[in-house]
Each structure stands twice: as structure tokens, then as C-alpha cells.
Amino acid sequence: MDKITQGLVKMKKIITLVLLSGALYSQCNEKSWKSFYKSKTQDMSGCNLKGADLKGAKLVNANLTSANLEGANLEKANLTSANLEGANLVKVNIEKAILLDSRLKGVISGDIKGNIDPEIPISGKYHLIKGYIIGPGVNLEGADLKGFSLKYKKLDNVNLKGANLKDADLEGVTLTGSIIINANLDNANLNKVVSGNLHGNPKSLPKGWFKINGYLVGPGAYLYRANLKGQNLKGINLANAYCEGIKLEGSILTDANLTGTNLFGANIESVVSGGIQGSPKEKEMPFGWKLLKGYLIGPRVDLSNANLQNVNLKGTNLKGVKLDGAILDYVSSGGIKGEPESLPKNWLKINGYLIGPKANLSDANLEGADLNETILDYVKSGRIKGNPRSFPEGWSKVKGYLIGPKADLSEANLKKANLEGLNLKEVNLDDADLEGANLEGVRSGGVKGNPKSLPREWSKINGYLVGPGSDLSNANLQGANLERANLNQASLFSSNLKDSNLANADLQGALLVGADLKGADLTGANLVGANLERADLGKTNLSRTDFRGTILTMINLTGANLEGLRQINNHENSNLDDNFNSEEISFEDADIDNNGLLTKEEFQKFMGN
Template identity: 30%
Template sequence: MSAASPTPQEYKRLTQHDVDVICAKHDRLWSARLGGARAVFAFCDISGLSMTGRNLCDADFTGAVLVGCDLRKTRLDNANFYGADMQGADLSDASLRRADLRGASLRGANLTGADMFEADLREGTIAAADRKEGYRVIELTQREAYASGANLSGANLERSRLSGIVATKADFSDAILKDAKLVRANLKQANFNGANLAGADLSGANLAGADLRNTVLVGAKTMSWNINDTNLEGALTDKPAGTDVSDMPYEQMIADHARWIETGGVEGKPSVFDKADLRNLRSIRGFNLTALSAKSAVFYGLDMEGVQMQGAQLEGADLRACNLRRADLRGARLKGAKLTGSDLRDVQLGPLLIAADRVLPADLTGAILANADFARADLRQARLTGADASRANFTGANLRDIDLTGAIRLGARGLDDII
């Protein structure tokens, strides 16, 4: 006799009331109240229903159908979505830290700003419990994780596992993919504009026709990757971008600059680092670099905490992933600068007094500030005209007389009261 062929899985259709009851019991379990029970939606059809804002950490969605579900801002850390159908679901700003998404379909899903730290999106095989055989395979072939056309713009996918995923034409713009595993992933025509892929493993990945403009590829593994017709304009790699700092008399220039400041310009001279690659410095923490000229220079990843750069010329500079906490950038010119993912908590970006009756506002016109943290920063009179402040944090910042004309504020926090 031949082995019995797999039978189609039957799905239990739930109503919104059913879902609300299950979620309420799960919440009771998490708050250690009586009547609590873990949320189990395994092989249930909950298409089109809403669980927005719920706490469903550790919930079981194995093989479930969540087509078009509303999961905005839902807490789904460590949840099991093994083989789930999540096509067209709205998971914007949801937390999916360490979630199991192996074999799941995210085709056309909205994951804008989602936190998917260490999430697992590798291929998987769908199985179901069987009394005699334990687990039996429902689908005989390995099922790839599908995220074709998904919107993962600004999502945190650091250290996530996406090897073998099919994410053609997906939007990963400004996403954090540091140390992510993307081995043999199908990423044809995907948008990675501005994404941070530092340390990511892209071995054997298919990126034909993809947009990799302005990406960070520092330390990335790219063996046997396919980049036919791929746009790599402005991508930051391990190769020096511009003049390497090792080719410049750095220590002497810093000493000359400090002497120029201390003597009011009588001795020394101002340093000029225009178009220089300063990454090898690793730290300029607390340095006095007032009026420094570093137009289009690369500072990526530097420790710049407490640095004094009042009135600095930083137009077009790459300051992504920098530590700029408590830095003094009053009156600095940051027009078109990249500050994606930088720590700017408690930074001074207010006006610089240059005469008794004249002040110089900080200029961030057209700057890219996506995912930057400006908590408690002083941004009085700062010009952010046309800046991209998507998902940036301005909580507790001083925003008096700030100019946000034409700025992109999608998902930004702390700007609700600014017209």
C-alpha cells in the first residue's frame, strides 16, 4: 500500500468576538490574574479582524490565516507565526522581537517601523499534530518565507534570520538590517535605499535590479551575490569614501585647530576635513572642533559624545549611527547631512550667538533624520525645511520656533503639537 497523501488542513473561522475573548484571557495571563490562558490561534482563520494594540507576546499563530488583519502597534514578541498566511496584514509599528515567522507569507504586508529584532523568517515546513505519527507534514515541500511587495520601511531587522526569503520588490528603505542573515535570499528589485546592512550576510543573495543607494554595507559578506543592474550609488562599504584619515596629518591638524581656537585665531589654523573618511578615528569624544569644516565627510559610527562643533560646516556629511549625545552643534550647518539612526539625545542644536544682535540658527534643511533620537534636545529655531524625520524621536525636545516646512514626519514622535 502506498503512503496516505496529506489531507488539506481545515481552518476554524473565528469572529471578532472570539478574538477579543482570547486576547482578554491572554492579557489576564500576562498580568497574573485569574482566568488567564495563552492565546492560541493555530490553524484558525482570523482574516480581516483587528488585534491592534494588544499584548500577544508568546501567542501561537502556527499556520493561521491572518490575511488583511489589523495588527498595528501590537506586541507580538516571541510569537509563533510558523507557516502563517499574513498577506496584506497591517503590522506597522508592531513589536515582533524574536518572533518565529518561518515559512510565513508576508506578501504585500505593511511592516513600516516594526521591531523585528532577531526575528526568524527562514523557510519552513508546515506540519500538524497526529495521534499516531506525532507530527505529519501537510506540505511535502519546503515552504519559503514570502515577503514580496511587503513594506518594511524603517523596520528594525537587526540580527534577524532571512536566509532563503523571497522578498522581491519589497521595501526595506531606511530599515536596520545590521548582522542580519540574508544568505541566498531573493531580493530582486527590492528597495534598500538608506538601509543599514552593516555586518549582514548577503552571500549568494539575488539583488538584481535592487536599489542599494546610500546603504551601509560596512563589514557585509557579499560572496557570490548577484548585483546585476543594482544601483549602489552612495553605498558605504569598507573601502575609504573620499580621503582616508590615515592619509592626513590628523594629530597635527587637531592640535593646530585647538591652538587656533584658544588664541582667537592668532596662532594655528582651522582644520579642514572636507570629503574626508574619518571612520578610522573611532572616537572624537569631547573634542573641541568649533567651526570645523567637514563638508561631505564620513563620520559613520563615530563616538562623538560631548564634541564641541558650534558653527561647524557639515553640509552633506555622513553622521549615521554616530553617538552625538550632549554634543554642542549650535549654529551648525547640516544641510543635506545624513543622521539616520544617530543618538542625539540632549544635543544642543539651538541658535549660536555670533554678535550682540545676531544669532545663527542650526540648518538641517533636507537632512535625513530617519530613526534618529532627539530626546530632550535643544532645537530652538532650527531649520528642518524638507528634512526626512520619519520615525525620529523628539520626545521632551525644545522645539520653540522650529521650522518644519515640507518635512516628512511619518511615524515621528514628539511633533504632534507642531503645525
């Protein structure tokens, strides 16, 4: 190596030594910290003060960011307005130290010594609790906080990665923006906990709690204006949770528990619900919304196939609501706002009412309503106000009731009502009061229930209203017990009266054209003036039956028992013409040729014609 090269190498070594000695001289530590503190900037950032004795030290406004103060003695030290962000304060002694207005974000702590009341802040929102500095933005990674009481402390933006918070009391704690990766929150008290923008997933949570979209969600949670839009919250427990202004648009809340939940001002449009338990706090629902039979009901919700039986929807906003396939049996309505996106088959919204099969229209105001296209099967009504502009065929309004086929008139008060000529087929009259009502010409059949009362001489038999002037055309009264029934002027056209008991029945003026009376018992029946044209009286018992003035054109009396007719009948006015069908009428007393059969001539002779 030449002399020039050797000189350069020697110079390089000298420069390196100078630089190293300068660096060592500039290092902030226990011996040199004062010179750094006394500098214009008071910059002690990164200072290594591990184990340093700083008792009584004046460090007002000191910049101690990221400084290592582990195990240092800061007893009676004055750290007013000092910047300790990111500093390591593990095992430091801060007995009687002054930390007023000091900045503690990101500090690492644990086993800190100092007799300080945990309820009295050491600086701003920061507290010393069992050796840890607790407050916004501190670094509690891996901290053992098991069973700690941190009620209502500010822990927003805190690093809780791997921290043990099992059994901790975190009531009212603010955790917004904190890191909770692998944190143990088993059995912790999270009542009224404030969260949002949480990072990572905890190792465990208390029963019934979940981390959803950056929030801790569970009973009693504080979720003011939380954004849970479109989340699957099926079965979630939000009992007593504070959810004012929460965003839940499009979320699934099926089977959720909303007991005592505050939902005032919440945006819950388009939610999917059903099976919801409990009820939110009174007057703390979004305006115009209702929780009914486990469903949240309001604008744009999806209630497809929902079971809303017996629900009161009065005054609800159904704008854009999907109700296709929903069960609306006996739903009450009125004042409905908005137009539903869809309704069940045969249902319509008219004058603010939902009208369809089994609707409950009690107390409805139907003034001017066009009901012509409605299906009113099994509709419940009463105290109806106003007069509809039109009705479906066979329907009318009587005494505040909508009356027609299949109407639900259970418990209806129809005393002295004029129901003349109405169609009451398949109506429900259970416990209905029809005392003194006019039922002349009423058509019935398939009538359900047992009326509380009926007009005099009326009864319900085999699902029919039976009485004077009743319209029983085509009725099936086979085998019915109509003994002593008052069917005066009744229409029994083409009715089935096979094997029925009409003994002593009053059938004066009754229309029995085409009626099937085979095997019926008409013993002592009064058929004066009745029309039995083309009636089938085969094997009928006509003993003592009164046929005076009766039309008997083309009747069939094959096998009928006519015993006693001769004593009570004068058939001068009877219509027994050549079409009288009695080729074989069994009647011994009139059987002239003793062959066991009664011919037409024998019957006429027997009747005195």
C-alpha cells in the first residue's frame, strides 16, 4: 500500500471516530437529558431514561415522544404540558408527579407506581388504574386488565391487541376506533358501550354480543347513529340498546329482541322482520312506524308472506311495502298512507283501507267507496260510517254492517234489522242477535255458528235459516228435522228434502216445485195452497196431510202413504190432471182390485174426484 492510500485510510478512521463520538455525545440519556431539555425546542424525543432517577425533575413542556422511561423514578416530577406520546412508562414511579395537560396518546404502561385515585384524572381524560394509564389512544397491547373496572372511561383509538379484559366492567366505555385483535372480552360488562370503526376481531365476546360492521352489538349497546345498513342481524339481542338515529336500511331483523330498545329517528326502511321479541320503548319508534305481531311496519319494508292476522294497521305508511302472499285475516286499517308495492291476491287499497277477504272493516268510513270489484268474503264489520258508492253483487250495508254471502256477522247486533231478500249463504252468525229481524226471502245455506237469537218461528237447521217466507231454493235438507217448522210461503224450489221430518210443518203457500220429498214424513203437514208441481213424493208419508188448494201437477206418489187423506181433504180445487204420475201408489184402503197397487183412477176415486 503506497503512502497516499495509507493516509486516506487513516483519515477515514479519524472521521469515523469523530462521528461516533459526536453521536454518543448527542444521545439523550440520564446524564445528558438536561442539556436537551434546556435547548430551545426542549426536544427529548426518543430519550433513553430507562431506570433514571428523575425525582423532583422539572420537565414542563418537555418533548418526550417515544422516550424510554421504563422503571424511571418520576416522583414529584413536574411534567405539566409534557408530550409523552408513544413513551414507555412501564414500572415508572409517578407518586405525587404533576402530569397536568400532558399528552399521553400511545403511551405504554403497566405496573406504574403511585398512590393516585383512579377516579381522578392524571391529565385530561387519562386515569391511572391498577398500574395502567387508561385513556384515549393509549397502547394497552397485551395488557392484563382482567376484572378491571373501567366504567365510562374513554378508550377510543386504544390498542387493545391481545389484551385480557375478561370479566372487566366496561359499562359506558368508549371504544370507537380501537384495535381489538385477539382481545379477550369474555364475560365483560358491555352495557352502554360505545363503539364503531373497530379494527380486527376479538378472541371472545360476552354471550349475545357480536362485532358487526365495526360495532359491538348486543343488549344495552350504545349505537347512536351506528351504520348497520344491510347487515344480517337475525336473532340479535338489542334489548335496552340505545339506537337513536341508527341506520338499518335493508337489514335483516328477523327474531331480534327489541325489548326497551330506543329506535327514535332510526332509518329502518326496507328492513326484513318477523318474530321480533319485545317492544321498543314507548314513543321511541321512528315516526309513522309500528311494531306489530313481531313485524316492523313502515315504508318500503318487505312483508311478503308475513302473518299479520288481527293486526291494526291504522295510520301506517305502506309506501313501497311488499305484501304479496301476506296473511291479512281480520286486519284493521284506515288512514293508510302511501301505495304498497304489492298486495295479496284479491286485496285492494280503497279510501285508505285495506279491503279483501277476511278484512276487519269495523268502524270504517266508506263514504263514496267503490266496492264493486272487491272480494268481501268473511269480512268483519260493524258501525260502518258513510254509504259506499257501489257494492259487489249480493252485498249491501244494513245497520252499519256489510252483509252478503260469506260475511262474518259473528256477534253482530241486527235486532229488528230489515234483511229481506238478502243472500246470507255461508255467513257466520255465531252469537249474532237477530231478534225481531225481517228475514223474509233470505237465502241461506252453510251458515256457521249459533246465533244468540233469531226472529220468532225461525231456526237454524243444517246450516239454513228456516222460517216463514225463507228462500230455500235448491237447499239440501236431506234428513233434516223440520217437525212443526213454519215454512209458510217459503220457497223450496228443487230442494232436497229426502227422508226429512216435516211432520205437522206449516207449508201453506210454499213453493215446492221440483222438490225431492222421497221418503219424507209429511204426517199432519199443512200444504194448503202449496205448489208441488213435478215434486217427487215417492214413499212419502202423507197421512193426514192437508192438500186443500194444493197444486199437484205431475207429482210422483209412487209408494206414498195416503192414509187419512179422505177425512181432511176436499180436492175440488186440486190440480189433478192427466199428467198426474201415480201408476203405482201403494195404499190398501183405496186398492179396489186388491192387487196391492193404487192406480190414478183409484186415487181420484178415493179422493172423491
